[in-house]
């Protein structure tokens with residue numbers, strides 16, 4: 108079988124990292140786009156292309172060079188609280204950016220005759236003020252942030268390109284998914300990093316916003332497998348990817364700090380500036396469709412996930428403490 112070529116936008120992020128490992132293990136030729144601010148900028152790599160979702164101009168050239176069979180659109184301004192401070196930028200990048208990729212694929216297919224499959228990283232944040240629980244593919248959206256509004260735009264553009272042009276374009280509606288490679292500004296990694304640094308004496312306090320918020324947290328390594336499976340279906344469709352189990356930020360805190368025998372009462376402080384103008388109080392996904400049609404299921408439990416993240420952050424903290 109000839110090698111398949113994949114292009115991952117935002118390949119340097121957590122999901123890009125796990126997805127590229129998965130695709131390489133399946134024999135794919137993997138290419139990725141990175142934004143100009145990404146780490147390692149300036150280093151030559153024939154499989155990496157500088158590109159930003161706010162820019163539609165060089166996608167045709169990137170497609171020409173990479174000849175992708177599959178495009179995974181993982182790039183975004185993905186921080187919910189930041190989107191309240193940068194609403195226009197978020198709309199342009201996370202929302203219209205998705206449309207730029209879809210339209211570039213449509214035009215490339217028309218001129219080259221090559222068929223490209225498209226995956227859109229849609230988000231459980233689109234459910235926002237949830238209409239019922241657990242949320243599945245039929246649950247109406249009620250976005251609660253500029254980020255979530257932008258993701259709703261990207262979701263419907265993906266559906267529209269599928270329905271209007273017969274493109275293979277699918278949405279993975281992924282609930283929160285974490286790993287030791289999660290960005291440090293997201294609450295899970297902020298907690299595990301702080302616990303580890305407090306343990307070795309590099310940090311004294313941890314400031315958090317709303318610790319009563321509840322999320323359905325899974326392991327990113329499991330979730331990229333669902334992305335790939337969606338792209339191998341006979342027909343493009345949209346799928347919720349979730350564990351079906353919900354926990355509070357407080358639960359996450361207690362397991363993380365408990366794993367290192369730390370007393371969180373003494374170190375955790377509430378910081379009002381970390382609350383959001385509108386909060387998504389609780390999310391819980393129903394991934395029955397993914398289980399039935401994709402044969403997908405999560406493998407890593409919540410407790411295993413927290414411990415995995417703390418253990419890696421402890422190694423980093425110990426190394427940092429030793430090099431002081």
Ligand code: G4F
Pocket residue numbers: 185186187188229230231232281282283284292293294295297314315316317318320321322356381382383386387
């Ligand atoms: O970790 P978070 O920032 O993730 P959030 O907002 O749920 O969004 C993440 O998951 C989405 C999938 O559902 C993605 F689409 C999105 O791109 C992103 O990856 O916050 C989780 C919860 C929130 O309720 C927040 O208010 O934790 C609460 N929280 C409390 N203190 C905090 C903090 N969040 C952050 N980032 N930092 C805090 O100090």
